[in-house]
Amino acid sequence: MMKLMNIVRKDVRILLSDKKMLAILILMPIILMTILGSGLSSSFQSGTDFEQFNIGIVREYDVLSPQEALESISLVEGIDTQDIDFNIDEVIFDEVLKSEDIEKLFVSSEYLSRDSALEALENGEISSVVIFPESFLKDTYINMLTPFKQKIKIEIIVDPNQNIKSQIVIAVFSGFENYLNHMITAKSLFTETVIKSGMGYEALENLDKVYEAFEDKFESDINISYSNFEAKKMVNSMEYYSIAMLSMFILFTGGQGGRMMLEEKNQYTYQRMSVSGISKWQIFFGKFITVLIIGIVQVGIMIAYTSIVLKVNWGNLINVVVITICALLAVAGMGGMISAITLKTGNFKVANLMENFIFQIMAFLGGSFVPVEMLPNIFSKISYFTINGLALKAYLLNMQGYSILEYRSLLGILLGITALFISIGIAIMNQEKRWKNAEHYTPADA
Amino acid sequence: MTNLLKIRNLRKSYGNINAVDGIDFDVREGEIFGLLGPNGAGKSTVISMISTLFKPDSGDVLYNDKSIVENNRFIQSDLGIVPQDIALYPTLSGLQNLKFWGRNYGLKGRELDEKILGVSKIIGIEERLKDRVDKYSGGMKRRLNIGVALLHDPKILIMDEPTVGIDPQSRNHILETVKDLNKKGMTIIYTSHYMEEVEFLCDRVSIMDDGKIIATGTVDELIEIVGSTFNVVLEFNIVEEELVQMLKGLENVQSITIDGDSLILNVKENGILKAVVDKLNGSKYHVVSMDVEKPNLETVFLYLTGKALRD
Ligand SMILES: Nc1ncnc2c1ncn2[C@@H]1O[C@H](COP(=O)(O)OP(=O)(O)OP(=O)(O)O)[C@@H](O)[C@H]1O
Ligand SMILES: [Mg+2]
Numbered sequence: 078m079m080k081l082m083n084i085v086r087k088d089v090r091i092l093l094s095d096k097k098m099l100a101i102l103i104l105m106p107i108i109l110m111t112i113l114g115s116g117l118s119s120s121f122q123s124g125t126d127f128e129q130f131n132i133g134i135v136r137e138y139d140v141l142s143p144q145e146a147l148e149s150i151s152l153v154e155g156i157d158t159q160d161i162d163f164n165i166d167e168v169i170f171d172e173v174l175k176s177e178d179i180e181k182l183f184v185s186s187e188y189l190s191r192d193s194a195l196e197a198l199e200n201g202e203i204s205s206v207v208i209f210p211e212s213f214l215k216d217t218y219i220n221m222l223t224p225f226k227q228k229i230k231i232e233i234i235v236d237p238n239q240n241i242k243s244q245i246v247i248a249v250f251s252g253f254e255n256y257l258n259h260m261i262t263a264k265s266l267f268t269e270t271v272i273k274s275g276m277g278y279e280a281l282e283n284l285d286k287v288y289e290a291f292e293d294k295f296e297s298d299i300n301i302s303y304s305n306f307e308a309k310k311m312v313n314s315m316e317y318y319s320i321a322m323l324s325m326f327i328l329f330t331g332g333q334g335g336r337m338m339l340e341e342k343n344q345y346t347y348q349r350m351s352v353s354g355i356s357k358w359q360i361f362f363g364k365f366i367t368v369l370i371i372g373i374v375q376v377g378i379m380i381a382y383t384s385i386v387l388k389v390n391w392g393n394l395i396n397v398v399v400i401t402i403c404a405l406l407a408v409a410g411m412g413g414m415i416s417a418i419t420l421k422t423g424n425f426k427v428a429n430l431m432e433n434f435i436f437q438i439m440a441f442l443g444g445s446f447v448p449v450e451m452l453p454n455i456f457s458k459i460s461y462f463t464i465n466g467l468a469l470k471a472y473l474l475n476m477q478g479y480s481i482l483e484y485r486s487l488l489g490i491l492l493g494i495t496a497l498f499i500s501i502g503i504a505i506m507n508q509e510k511r512w513k514n515a516e517h518y519t520p521a522d523a
Numbered sequence: 524m525t526n527l528l529k530i531r532n533l534r535k536s537y538g539n540i541n542a543v544d545g546i547d548f549d550v551r552e553g554e555i556f557g558l559l560g561p562n563g564a565g566k567s568t569v570i571s572m573i574s575t576l577f578k579p580d581s582g583d584v585l586y587n588d589k590s591i592v593e594n595n596r597f598i599q600s601d602l603g604i605v606p607q608d609i610a611l612y613p614t615l616s617g618l619q620n621l622k623f624w625g626r627n628y629g630l631k632g633r634e635l636d637e638k639i640l641g642v643s644k645i646i647g648i649e650e651r652l653k654d655r656v657d658k659y660s661g662g663m664k665r666r667l668n669i670g671v672a673l674l675h676d677p678k679i680l681i682m683d684e685p686t687v688g689i690d691p692q693s694r695n696h697i698l699e700t701v702k703d704l705n706k707k708g709m710t711i712i713y714t715s716h717y718m719e720e721v722e723f724l725c726d727r728v729s730i731m732d733d734g735k736i737i738a739t740g741t742v743d744e745l746i747e748i749v750g751s752t753f754n755v756v757l758e759f760n761i762v763e764e765e766l767v768q769m770l771k772g773l774e775n776v777q778s779i780t781i782d783g784d785s786l787i788l789n790v791k792e793n794g795i796l797k798a799v800v801d802k803l804n805g806s807k808y809h810v811v812s813m814d815v816e817k818p819n820l821e822t823v824f825l826y827l828t829g830k831a832l833r834d
Pocket of ligand 1: 537540541542543560561562563564565566567568569607684716
């Protein structure tokens with residue numbers, strides 16, 4: 078045990094002495110978080126293909142023509158309703174929602190009741206529900222055609238896990254506000270913005286701001302209220318990228334396990350340890366623990382930085398610690414496995430392959446570059462096979478205020494991955510006869 | 524003196540290379556035992572088996588009559604090993620390296636600090652202890668590489684070519700250190716392909732070539748093998764196979780080794796120059812210079828193998 082501690086202390090020292098590696102493990106993610114989060118990185122995100130999604134519409138009002146609508150409220154004379162050939166219901170359903178531009182974004186299907194729509198939302202069939210209230214049509218006509226003003230409420234219920242999609246839906250429907258108040262073209266400014274932006278992530282960020290700006294500009298009579306499903310917090314891009322970068326960069330810390338192991342072998346310290354009576358298990362678990370410790374330092378710094386400087390609220394801190402430990406165990410398990418493979422193969426190939434290829438793929442699949450919800454559905458399933466994807470989801474859910482019970486399965490998978498990787502590592506180390514590790518090099522003789 | 528280590532019919536091959544091909548020797552308590560041989564003779568492979576890094580294919584190594592092949596714990600804590608390749612952490616300081624390796628042998632606290640102080644005096648790097656090892660000179664790294672092996676006061680110190688590639692000053696320092704340690708009672712196994720080092724240091728020597736031990740004894744005993752023969756080094760204007768053939772027939776010439784523009788003639792009696800000059804009279808060959816070497820381990824190696832020890 079004392080020897081193991083000694084090895085770990087030495088390994089940590091060695092990693093800390095490598096300034097370049099420290100920069101990659103700690104400085105780089107911090108910089109990326111800041112840049113991506115502030116939406117400055119246009120080249121990184123723009124042009125991402127966007128997957129069309131489904132939303133549900135509920136009409137709680139009776140469909141009436143303007144004449145009927147106005148008649149039904151027996152309006153004061155003076156308004157010639159005969160001249161009006163303008164049907165707000167048609168505009169919304171046939172022009173706007175069926176427009177090509179909107180359909181690039183999402184397809185709306187109508188649900189007969191609020192409950193059936195919410196059920197579909199819960200099942201993940203749709204990512205938002207837009208509810209037009211009973212008085213919507215009537216009130217709109219009143220607002221449009223009479224001096225009276227009625228408060229109109231369009232209700233939007235979103236899935237908090239579908240952050241970006243929610244923002245789109247909110248942005249588009251808030252466009253109606255503008256439309257209904259100012260009678261500009263059916264294509265709202267918002268939709269245009271969304272389309273023109275090529276669906277870059279930062280454009281979506283901007284939408285949010287535009288939306289806010291509009292709210293200020295036009296004193297709204299139509300109040301679009303949005304809440305999300307279960308009233309959870311929405312995550313902004315700064316928060317998203319803080320989580321995404323953190324979950325990606327801990328992978329690289331895992332990769333260090335392999336690197337250190339091969340260095341030990343190449344600089345003959347592995348052999349020297351062997352002859353001094355240190356078992357290969359002490360060396361193996363030394364690497365595991367080292368990765369764990371470096372990971373804790375790394376995550377600690379990142380969370381501190383994002384909380385203090387970027388004002389990211391990570392949610393319940395105890396849960397953050399639990400998620401971090403589960404994720405780092407998986408990462409360290411992977412590090413141990415890579416180091417066992419590296420020792421066996423005797424070269425950096427595996428470690429390099431992991432770093433240059435597999436980590437990138439994992440980072441992508443796990444949603445560290447682009448939120449998986451923006452990708453085809455299959456990716457969202459694949460992300461469950463990546464350490465960073467699991468960690469990312471868990472951090473996100475915690476940030477949104479879910480209780481740990483709701484994502485315990487993610488943590489369970491992470492612990493399962495840990496067990497799997499360690500077992501593979503142990504199996505490989507077990508085959509490895511110590512005296513075969515000691516490669517001989519003919520000295521560079523004088 | 525008791526035999527601390529007994530090496531019995533030890534074998535190890537890499538594929539079809541018989542790196543160590545059935546060797547036997549004993550190391551006595553308190554002596555400096557030399558293993559002399561050219562590059563690739565198998566010295567490091569022997570050392571690796573004694574230090575329990577590799578298992579032999581067959582044969583045994585007995586330490587205090589217990590097989591370390593069966594249980595390597597018998598020897599590990601009594602053994603200090605200075606590997607041929609520098610085995611240190613380059614990005615850590617000398618002090619951090621010494622601390623790490625010391626703790627590996629169970630040293631701690633004040634005892635560890637004292638040992639480190641003592642060892643750094645012996646190897647003469649006290650002033651540079653706090654510097655990173657990758658900022659050390661080659662000689663300093665070599666010395667630290669030795670220092671690491673001394674921390675736990677080993678009974679046996681195995682040094683595998685500890686002076687390779689360093690300046691004469693560091694080299695002398697190391698040789699003196701080895702002598703001193705031995706005087707204090709440490710048993711030392713020293714491998715080298717420099718016969719001067721082995722002659723200077725070792726009580727007894729095994730000469731190794733091609734995986735086999737070809738002679739064992741004290742330096743004097745070994746030199747006696749060649750009896751009164753000595754080496755005559757003759758430099759010629761040109762050296763060709765024809766020349767070698769012409770000289771081979773000469774009386775008293777036991778072997779001829781080509782060494783660049785020179786031939787090394789191992790001869791029994793003096794007066795060879797006259798015989799050579801007579802023989803070459805009228806041919807295109809003539810002697811440019813001549814040198815006579817007293818018999819030494821080099822001569823012994825040449826005599827036994829027909830090859831020069833160093834290439
Ligand atoms: N890991 C290995 N794989 C294959 N062959 C090896 C290996 N290690 C050593 N050898 C071969 O075994 C033979 C003995 O090597 P060894 O290193 O023991 O010689 P040495 O006497 O220590 O030489 P040197 O003076 O150059 O250090 C050489 O032919 C070498 O090429
Ligand atoms: Mg060697």
